Amino acid sequence: MPIRHKTIQISAGLTALILILVLAGTPAHAITWDGGGSTENASEADNWTPNEVPTSASDIVLDGVNDKNMTWDAGVSGLPNTVASWDQQSGYSGTVTILTKYSDSFTNFIISDNCTINGGTWNHYGNSGGTPAQYLLRVEVVSNMTIGADAEINVVGLGYTYCAGPGAGVANTRAVHV
Numbered sequence: 001m002p003i004r005h006k007t008i009q010i011s012a013g014l015t016a017l018i019l020i021l022v023l024a025g026t027p028a029h030a031i032t033w034d035g036g037g038s039t040e041n042a043s044e045a046d047n048w049t050p051n052e053v054p055t056s057a058s059d060i061v062l063d064g065v066n067d068k069n070m071t072w073d074a075g076v077s078g079l080p081n082t083v084a085s086w087d088q089q090s091g092y093s094g095t096v097t098i099l100t101k102y103s104d105s106f107t108n109f110i111i112s113d114n115c116t117i118n119g120g121t122w123n124h125y126g127n128s129g130g131t132p133a134q135y136l137l138r139v140e141v142v143s144n145m146t147i148g149a150d151a152e153i154n155v156v157g158l159g160y161t162y163c164a165g166p167g168a169g170v171a172n173t174r175a176v177h178v
Contacts, residue, residue, distance in 0.1 A: 029057065029058060030058075030059045031049070031050065031060060031061065032048065032062075032063060033047060033060070033061065033066065033070060033092075034048060034065055034066050035047055035066035035068030036048075036049075039071075040068060040071045040097075041070075041073050041076065042054065042071060043073050043078075043079040044077070045077070053077050053078050053079055055080060056082040056084070056112075057084050058083050058084055059083070060083050060084075060085065060087065062087070062089060062096070063092060064090070064091020064093065064119065065091075066094075067120075069095045070094065070095075070097070071097045072096065072098045072099060074099065074106040074109070075104075075105055081106050081108065081109055082109075082112060083110075083111055084111075084112050085111060085112070085113040085115065086111050086116065087116050088116065088118060088119060089118055089119055090118040090148060092119040092120045095122075096120060096121070096123075097123055097124060098122065098137055098139065099135070100139075102133070102134055102136060103134060108138050108139070109140070110139075111140070111142065111145075113142060114141070114143045114146075115139075117145075117146070118150060118151055121151070121152050121153070122154075123153070123158060124137040125158070126158040127158060135158070137155055
C-alpha cells in the first residue's frame with residue numbers, strides 16, 4: 001500500500017506540473033533592435049540582440065541604442081507577421097516601415113499583446129501610383145496601443161498618386177455653376 005500511495009503523489013505532482021506549463025503557455029522573450037546588420041531588414045539576424053530573427057513569441061524592443069531605420073519584411077528568413085508585443089521607446093528616433101501589401105501573403109501585421117510607440121515613426125512602403133495602391137499600413141493590436149507625444153504614424157505622400165484611387169474624381173475638370 002505505501003508504494004501505491006507514493007505513485008498517487010507522483011502522479012498528482014506530475015499532473016500539477018503539466019497543468020502549470022499548459023496555463024503558462026509559451027513564454028515570450030525580448031529581442032532588441034541594435035541595427036548591427038548590413039541592411040535595415042528585420043529579417044537579418046545581425047540587426048538584433050540576441051543575433052536571431054524574431055519569432056511570433058518575441059517581445060520587440062526598439063530602445064534607441066541604435067536609431068537605424070527598420071523594415072519589417074515578414075516572410076523573409078522566417079520573419080513572422082505576428083509578434084508578442086512591441087515597445088518602441090522614446091529614445092528611438094528612426095523610422096519603421098511595415099511592408100504590408102494588398103496582393104501578398106503579408107497583408108496584416110499582428111501584435112498579440114500591447115503595442116507602445118513612444119518615439120520614432122511608423123509608415124508603409126510608398127506606392128508608385130495607379131489604382132489600386134499595393135502597400136498599406138495595416139496593423140492589428142490585440143490588447144492596448146499607445147502612441148506617445150514623440151512618436152508618429154506618417155503615411156503622407158505614400159498612398160495613391162494625385163487624382164488616382166477611390167473618390168479621386170477626374171483631373172483637369174472645372175465645376176460649372178448654373
